[in-house]
Structures are given as C-alpha cells and as structure tokens.
Amino acid sequence: MHNDDRIVICESPDIDEAVDRLNEAFNEKRTIIIVGRCRVDYHGRASSKLEPGERIVIMKEDGAVLVHRSKGYEPVNWQPSGCILQALREEDCLIIKAIKRAPREVVTIFFDRIHFLSTFKLMDEGEFSLYASEEEMRRAILMEPSLIEEGFKPIDYERRVKPGFVDIYGVDKDGRIVVVEIKRRTAGKEAVLQLERYIETLKRSLNKEVRGILAAPVISRDARQTLLSLGLDFRRVDPKKCSEILKRKEEKKILDFFRHFTNA
Amino acid sequence: MHNDDRIVICESPDIDEAVDRLNEAFNEKRTIIIVGRCRVDYHGRASSKLEPGERIVIMKEDGAVLVHRSKGYEPVNWQPSGCILQALREEDCLIIKAIKRAPREVVTIFFDRIHFLSTFKLMDEGEFSLYASEEEMRRAILMEPSLIEEGFKPIDYERRVKPGFVDIYGVDKDGRIVVVEIKRRTAGKEAVLQLERYIETLKRSLNKEVRGILAAPVISRDARQTLLSLGLDFRRVDPKKCSEILKRKEEKKILDFFRHFTNA
DNA sequence: CGTGCCAGGTGCCTT
DNA sequence: AAGGCACTTGGCACG
Incomplete structure (x- = not known):
C-alpha cells in the first residue's frame, strides 16, 4: 500500500481496511476506483439485480457512482452526482450504499472480494469544447x-x-x-x-x-x-x-x- | 509492479513500459484503467477538444473507451464497443488512439503523466435483470x-x-x-x-x-x-x-x- | 445499412 | 419541482 495523499493504492485490502479507506475518501472528497467481485441491487424508478461477477466501480468526488462490466459503453448500474455514499462491513462483505433523493433511489454494492482499491485527488481544470453541435x-x-x-x-x-x-x-x-x-x-x-x-x-x-x-x-x-x-x-x-x-x-x-x- | 496474469498494477510507469503493458492488454483483451494527466481530441459526427487535466481512462476488452473527469455520471469523451485501440510513444507523450468506422470516429488521448496503470481479466458471468420496464x-x-x-x-x-x-x-x-x-x-x-x-x-x-x-x-x-x-x-x-x-x-x-x- | 423508439436515459435551462 | 429539448445520446429490433 502506497499513500502520498495524492494517490492511495491498496492491493487486495481486507474489508476493514477498505472501509477505512473509503470513509477517508468520502470525507476528503476523493475519487475512488475499486476492482473486485460484487453483486449489485438497485431500487428507484425501476429495480434491478446484478448477480456476482468482477467489475470496476468508480465513485467520484461529487457522489456519482458507476458500476462497469468488462464490456460496453454504458455502466450496468450507476448513480448520478449528488448522492450520499456509505461504506460498511457486514460479515465478510464490503457494502457500499449510494442514496439519492427526489426521486429516492438506492444502489447497493456488495463486494466479497476486492482485488484492488485506489483513491486520489484529481486536478482537472481543463476546458472542454464541442464543435458541430x-x-x-x-x-x-x-x-x-x-x-x-x-x-x-x-x-x-x-x-x-x-x-x-x-x-x-x-x-x-x-x-x-x-x-x-x-x-x-x-x-x-x-x-x-x-x-x-x-x-x-x-x-x-x-x-x-x-x-x-x-x-x-x-x-x-x-x-x-x-x-x-x-x-x-x-x-x-x-x-x-x-x-x-x-x-x-x-x-x-x-x-x-x-x-x-x-x-x- | 505486480503481475499474476489476472491483475497487473504499475505505479508511475514510464512511457515505454506503459506502451508495452497496453499492447499486451490489447492482445490479450484485458481491461485497462489509467489514471493520469491527459488531453483528448475527438473527431467524428462532431468534434471536441479537452484541455489537459487529470482523468480516469477505462479501455474495455471489447474496445469500448471511457474518459472520466472527477465529476458527473457521463464520460467527457468516449468510444463505444468495437473500436480499434492503439498505443504509441511520441516524444514524452503516451498516445492512445481509439478508432471506429461507420461512421468513422477517432478519439485520441495524449498522456504526459501517468499516475498509475492497471490491466486485468474480469471474470463476469453474472446475470443482470431489470424490473418495472x-x-x-x-x-x-x-x-x-x-x-x-x-x-x-x-x-x-x-x-x-x-x-x-x-x-x-x-x-x-x-x-x-x-x-x-x-x-x-x-x-x-x-x-x-x-x-x-x-x-x-x-x-x-x-x-x-x-x-x-x-x-x-x-x-x-x-x-x-x-x-x-x-x-x-x-x-x-x-x-x-x-x-x-x-x-x-x-x-x-x-x-x-x-x-x-x-x-x- | 437506415429508421424507429425506449432508456432507471443524463444534462441544461427556464418558468 | 416540472416542462422542454439536445445529446458524438447508446442500445435494440426490424424492414
């Protein structure tokens, strides 16, 4: 594990360490990447269930959450910016909850294996310009x-x-x-x-x-x-x-x- | 750097190492995550320019590419699945090209700093079910x-x-x-x-x-x-x-x- | 291939 | 908060 405040990388962290790192990251509004085995539930405008598999989860400083599978442009589950993030341990599971209101929607991610977890502060002031709109x-x-x-x-x-x-x-x-x-x-x-x-x-x-x-x-x-x-x-x-x-x-x-x- | 075939993590790799890892990953259809400082050009149905900043880049085994900033649900630049990926060195820059045809679209990413690069094989057979559609x-x-x-x-x-x-x-x-x-x-x-x-x-x-x-x-x-x-x-x-x-x-x-x- | 249409669409803006 | 609308919309199904 390496930590210079800008970037934290944990390989195969145990659940308690992962929870600590995540809470630290939520407090400091850091961006988070987790790669591991998880299942995902979603309830809100619709509902969905994703059976266990290895995925990439990104949590951004503004509360946006993305769950990406190994294929395709679109996240399989997500939460837009502005939602509340929680991380907790339950038995041998890392549980991440992303809650949004109006309309109330909840995404819950259950990790039973974490291959790696990384958190960092992204410095990004670069302007974006779109042409031919x-x-x-x-x-x-x-x-x-x-x-x-x-x-x-x-x-x-x-x-x-x-x-x-x-x-x-x-x-x-x-x-x-x-x-x-x-x-x-x-x-x-x-x-x-x-x-x-x-x-x-x-x-x-x-x-x-x-x-x-x-x-x-x-x-x-x-x-x-x-x-x-x-x-x-x-x-x-x-x-x-x-x-x-x-x-x-x-x-x-x-x-x-x-x-x-x-x-x- | 750690490599057990399932997961490769490189912290602050130099450009040549990054190019090697990327080509290896393209060949083996591995999923890739890069965090670093980059600028991005896009030309296709429209065009866009993204000035330098620190971002997360994901490249998937099916050729999908996502460039994410530190905020928001949507990628700032992207390429859907099925495109051809290339990595090359040009002076002190790592250049990644993602090319799609019909309609021809090209996303080019120029990294001048790579904080970390990771590649892995995601095992994911989990079923996804959506309710209330x-x-x-x-x-x-x-x-x-x-x-x-x-x-x-x-x-x-x-x-x-x-x-x-x-x-x-x-x-x-x-x-x-x-x-x-x-x-x-x-x-x-x-x-x-x-x-x-x-x-x-x-x-x-x-x-x-x-x-x-x-x-x-x-x-x-x-x-x-x-x-x-x-x-x-x-x-x-x-x-x-x-x-x-x-x-x-x-x-x-x-x-x-x-x-x-x-x-x- | 184009054409049509849904989507947890998202994001942006205005009343 | 609700309505209107663009988006590199993406994705799928069908002619």
Missing part, C-alpha cells in the same frame, strides 16, 4: 442566414412559442414569416411534427401565413414525405460546415482587430 | 388485460402501423378496436401525439372507429388536455405493480408445475 449550427445560420436561403433575415432565436422553443424565427425575401427548426443529424418524423406544431401555433396567434424550414444534414425518407404533405421546406445544412464558418468568422474578427491595431 | 408493463397488461379496463381483449402487440409500432392492439367489451400506448413514466404530449397518429392511420386503413388508451403511471397536465380534446382515454398503470403481477404469475406457474408434478 446544434448550437453552433444555429450561431452559424444567424451569422450567415443565406445558409437557409437568399434573403432570409433572422429576427429572433430560441423564441418561446406556447409550449416550446422555435430555433430561429425570421422573415424571407418576400416578407413572409419563417420558422426554422435545426437538427444536427438526420431529421426524422418528430422533427417535422415539432416544426409543424410551432407553425400551427404561430399561424393561429399571428393570423398570418407562416413558412416552415427544416435545416439538417439529411432528412429521412418518410419525414420528407410528411414534410412535403404539410407544405414545409427542407434545407440541407452541414454541422461541420457551420463549425468551419464560425471558425473563419472568429479568425476574421481577430484579423480585423489586429488590422485596426496596426492602423491605429 | 416498459416491456414488463406490456407483458403484465397482456397477461392481465383488466389493467386497461374490464372486458379488454388484446389481439396483438408491437404491431406495425405504417410509420411505427403500436404497443398493444385489441378490442374492448363492445367490440371496438383499441390501441394502447404504454409509457413507463409521466406521459407527455409526444405520447399523446404518437397515439393519435396511430389512431388516425388505423382509422383510415380500417375505415372504422378506433379507441386510443394511454397507459402510464402519470400524465402531464397539458398532455391530459390534448388527450381529452382528441377524445382519447388515459389509464393509470403503475410499472412496479406490473412487475409484481408478473412475478406473482411466474410464481403461480412454478407452483402449478409442482402441483402437477406431485399429482402425477
């Missing part, structure tokens, strides 16, 4: 409305319409009101129906004709059919292109700044 | 149709209706056709609209009256309004109760089997 598509269209069509003029975005939000709201070259629904991947039927609901609501409240445009990289076959039958338009828009447009605009802004600076 | 609700209703209403007779389930699947399809006590849409949680407007679409399609293709019943533990306020205005019905059904009904039926089946056995 729907939000970037929206920003790109607002900066470059011709991505939708020539003469399109956005007026507002994320505009509340009775029971939801319109992605972009504007007028076309002929002054007709346009509602744009953006999807970053293949647009399916729900996207069309979502757009249609906004248009119906707006038509009624404005008592005017309203055009609907679905902007997405692709549209599914029957979504296209529904779209056409409802008299709505599709406009192919690529998320990556939008991301690049934004990047270029950003660069131009910086360039303009330097030009201004050198001229001044 | 939508599927259990459907099975319970099929076994006990009065959960919907007295006299309801299911005919089919998961029946294809033009653009989707009807959860349960049957007739009521007066011989009218009934479509049941099941939701395991609070039913919102989409649930109502989904049900409505099925009914419209069926009405048209059968040229008959069709009743719609939404079965869920709760219905949201405005979903109820929409439901009523469309002349559809709501029936409160509790997923947990359904799960218990199934359990009881299972027990009865086993009991009947033993009774038969002892009588025979």
Whole structure:
C-alpha cells in the first residue's frame, strides 16, 4: 500500500481496511476506483439485480457512482452526482450504499472480494469544447442566414412559442414569416411534427401565413414525405460546415482587430 | 509492479513500459484503467477538444473507451464497443488512439503523466435483470388485460402501423378496436401525439372507429388536455405493480408445475 | 445499412 | 419541482 495523499493504492485490502479507506475518501472528497467481485441491487424508478461477477466501480468526488462490466459503453448500474455514499462491513462483505433523493433511489454494492482499491485527488481544470453541435449550427445560420436561403433575415432565436422553443424565427425575401427548426443529424418524423406544431401555433396567434424550414444534414425518407404533405421546406445544412464558418468568422474578427491595431 | 496474469498494477510507469503493458492488454483483451494527466481530441459526427487535466481512462476488452473527469455520471469523451485501440510513444507523450468506422470516429488521448496503470481479466458471468420496464408493463397488461379496463381483449402487440409500432392492439367489451400506448413514466404530449397518429392511420386503413388508451403511471397536465380534446382515454398503470403481477404469475406457474408434478 | 423508439436515459435551462 | 429539448445520446429490433 502506497499513500502520498495524492494517490492511495491498496492491493487486495481486507474489508476493514477498505472501509477505512473509503470513509477517508468520502470525507476528503476523493475519487475512488475499486476492482473486485460484487453483486449489485438497485431500487428507484425501476429495480434491478446484478448477480456476482468482477467489475470496476468508480465513485467520484461529487457522489456519482458507476458500476462497469468488462464490456460496453454504458455502466450496468450507476448513480448520478449528488448522492450520499456509505461504506460498511457486514460479515465478510464490503457494502457500499449510494442514496439519492427526489426521486429516492438506492444502489447497493456488495463486494466479497476486492482485488484492488485506489483513491486520489484529481486536478482537472481543463476546458472542454464541442464543435458541430446544434448550437453552433444555429450561431452559424444567424451569422450567415443565406445558409437557409437568399434573403432570409433572422429576427429572433430560441423564441418561446406556447409550449416550446422555435430555433430561429425570421422573415424571407418576400416578407413572409419563417420558422426554422435545426437538427444536427438526420431529421426524422418528430422533427417535422415539432416544426409543424410551432407553425400551427404561430399561424393561429399571428393570423398570418407562416413558412416552415427544416435545416439538417439529411432528412429521412418518410419525414420528407410528411414534410412535403404539410407544405414545409427542407434545407440541407452541414454541422461541420457551420463549425468551419464560425471558425473563419472568429479568425476574421481577430484579423480585423489586429488590422485596426496596426492602423491605429 | 505486480503481475499474476489476472491483475497487473504499475505505479508511475514510464512511457515505454506503459506502451508495452497496453499492447499486451490489447492482445490479450484485458481491461485497462489509467489514471493520469491527459488531453483528448475527438473527431467524428462532431468534434471536441479537452484541455489537459487529470482523468480516469477505462479501455474495455471489447474496445469500448471511457474518459472520466472527477465529476458527473457521463464520460467527457468516449468510444463505444468495437473500436480499434492503439498505443504509441511520441516524444514524452503516451498516445492512445481509439478508432471506429461507420461512421468513422477517432478519439485520441495524449498522456504526459501517468499516475498509475492497471490491466486485468474480469471474470463476469453474472446475470443482470431489470424490473418495472416498459416491456414488463406490456407483458403484465397482456397477461392481465383488466389493467386497461374490464372486458379488454388484446389481439396483438408491437404491431406495425405504417410509420411505427403500436404497443398493444385489441378490442374492448363492445367490440371496438383499441390501441394502447404504454409509457413507463409521466406521459407527455409526444405520447399523446404518437397515439393519435396511430389512431388516425388505423382509422383510415380500417375505415372504422378506433379507441386510443394511454397507459402510464402519470400524465402531464397539458398532455391530459390534448388527450381529452382528441377524445382519447388515459389509464393509470403503475410499472412496479406490473412487475409484481408478473412475478406473482411466474410464481403461480412454478407452483402449478409442482402441483402437477406431485399429482402425477 | 437506415429508421424507429425506449432508456432507471443524463444534462441544461427556464418558468 | 416540472416542462422542454439536445445529446458524438447508446442500445435494440426490424424492414
């Protein structure tokens, strides 16, 4: 066992040692990894039972818990951040409880063998940036409305319409009101129906004709059919292109700044 | 460093040792945990950049990859199962690439400090059972149709209706056709609209009256309004109760089997 | 393969 | 607290 405050590693700890290490880690809000043989119960919105086997359990400083099997992206059991963690011994078993309220949910892990247990303080201030999201598509269209069509003029975005939000709201070259629904991947039927609901609501409240445009990289076959039958338009828009447009605009802004600076 | 074939633990390994351990683990389809300082790039359907910080990286025997920060349920970067893993040294960096095709996606992890690296074979044959899912609700209703209403007779389930699947399809006590849409949680407007679409399609293709019943533990306020205005019905059904009904039926089946056995 | 749909979805934001 | 909605959603089942 090695302990320099930053990282603690215990190979095959006995249960009492494991309980001590865990309580220490809970108090100090350390991150925990356990590898060992366990079974897991879950009760909450649903219930589940996982029979014994060797798994990886991660407990994070914010109370999130993950139980991972040897395969797959998803944890087999989990608890989101904000839950209360407890560790205790019961006979030859290490029991870990993760309790969340509203809705009350409990995950209980029963370890009968611990191959190894490690706790540490993770220092992590690194920024995370995601590109080619729907939000970037929206920003790109607002900066470059011709991505939708020539003469399109956005007026507002994320505009509340009775029971939801319109992605972009504007007028076309002929002054007709346009509602744009953006999807970053293949647009399916729900996207069309979502757009249609906004248009119906707006038509009624404005008592005017309203055009609907679905902007997405692709549209599914029957979504296209529904779209056409409802008299709505599709406009192919690529998320990556939008991301690049934004990047270029950003660069131009910086360039303009330097030009201004050198001229001044 | 300790190695008994089942579990390998390296504290602060140098890069060459890490690369060796990783390649060994990839070949032998071992599960891997690395804790250290890294940055991460992702390119695929979208793109992302994660600046340096200390994280937990898990690589599973099926090629799944998870990068976890010190907080939250979700990995900040990941790769689902089935991707190809590579480890290599580049100057003072351990580089791990996880490549998936269709769609091609690449996650690249650059470690400049490795606090510890562990690889192992997880033995896990334990069965996982989930209770109170939508599927259990459907099975319970099929076994006990009065959960919907007295006299309801299911005919089919998961029946294809033009653009989707009807959860349960049957007739009521007066011989009218009934479509049941099941939701395991609070039913919102989409649930109502989904049900409505099925009914419209069926009405048209059968040229008959069709009743719609939404079965869920709760219905949201405005979903109820929409439901009523469309002349559809709501029936409160509790997923947990359904799960218990199934359990009881299972027990009865086993009991009947033993009774038969002892009588025979 | 795409298309549809559930999930203990989670996370983020707003009334 | 509840509603609306995006997500590299993932996962499965089916045409």
